[in-house]
Amino acid sequence: MKLLVTGGAGYIGSVVTRMLLDAGHQVVVLDDLRTGHAEALAPEATFVQARIHDAATVLTREAGFDGVLHFAALIAAGESMVHPERYWDVNTIGSLALLDAVRAAGVPRLVFSSTAAVYGNPVELPIPETAVKAPTSTYGATKLAVDMALTSEAIAHNLAAVSLRYFNVAGAYLTGETALGERHDPESHLIPIALDVAAGRREKLQLFGDDYPTVDGTCVRDYIHVEDLARAHLLALGVATPGQHRIYNLGNGNGFTNRQVVDVVREVTGHPVPVEVAPRREGDPAELVASSQLARDELGWVPAKPTLHDMVGDAWAFYRAHILG
Ligand SMILES: NC(=O)c1ccc[n+]([C@@H]2O[C@H](COP(=O)([O-])OP(=O)(O)OC[C@H]3O[C@@H](n4cnc5c(N)ncnc54)[C@H](O)[C@@H]3O)[C@@H](O)[C@H]2O)c1
16 A cells, blocks of 8 residues: 555654555655654655645645555643643644545545543543543543544545554564664653663652552553554554544553553663652543453454563663664
8 A cells, every 4th residue: 555654753653654664565754853753764665844734735636645644743741731732733733634635635544543541531441442531631632633533534525544542652663673662852651761760861750649549559551562553553454444433442451550660660671760759740540541352353453562571671672772872
């Protein structure tokens, strides 16, 4: 297939681009590099440096695209509460512009990076796709708006749409010559921050709240290896059906507390990783764990690297080789 990958210079989009190319697809990456990295771009992909708002310049009828995988977004929930206008502009208005271009060019399928943040504070665990959607951050709301637009688009215009709702993505893709990993700036994710401490780049790690109703008082989150997540995108392309908007959660169905994550980072890195308990963050639910049963049943998706050791081990290997260099 000829595919457009938006956000293909970012963490997850670059791994999916690599896998699509390795599976024999033709890929054009559209990214404005605002948070992405030129060195993460696959040399065999055509690169267009542009905003998603301008996707119509690439997605023309003549270009003959078979599908779009849409990763480009702003992703920091905390920042989205301080600068909501940026999130509505990029994540929602940008995505609607992309949808306009998809419709005008007659592109048949689209896979969208949605998020666990659409659910807000869960009322049932593990969280199924049918759970109440009540985002507690602007980030989650901007993503939910796009999910809803995709449902309408599929029904009204016969788009084959798939939303993949990721839980916490971790690890790196290290195979042969390829080394693609997480490099957000500023970093807001627990594992890379803990690795910063292990590498001596930060003094200590802050744990936000230790009085939650969990086994050790710290929040429980569901982690998914970026390699397993990326594979689900190729499977999603295969099941996308005209006129349907399919939605799948992607997590392991196993939660780990923040302290358990830090313990694994200590084991893998051999560093004591000092922690400091800080107050709870507004809107942080005690526990977020996915039910990914639907992805297993309908996509045939089975995570190959489900353990924290897999994820932290690969993230640390990437960190040492490519961030500490
Ligand atoms: N990382 C996670 O744990 C996680 C969890 C749930 C959902 N997601 C979603 O996955 C997707 C990818 O996340 P990531 O972690 O790879 O983030 P990332 O910041 O590494 O990648 C995002 C990419 O999009 C590009 N981009 C941003 N705004 C753009 C715009 N207006 N026009 C063109 N390009 C633009 C950036 O330059 C970057 O290359 C996002 O949609 C995010 O919401 C990520």
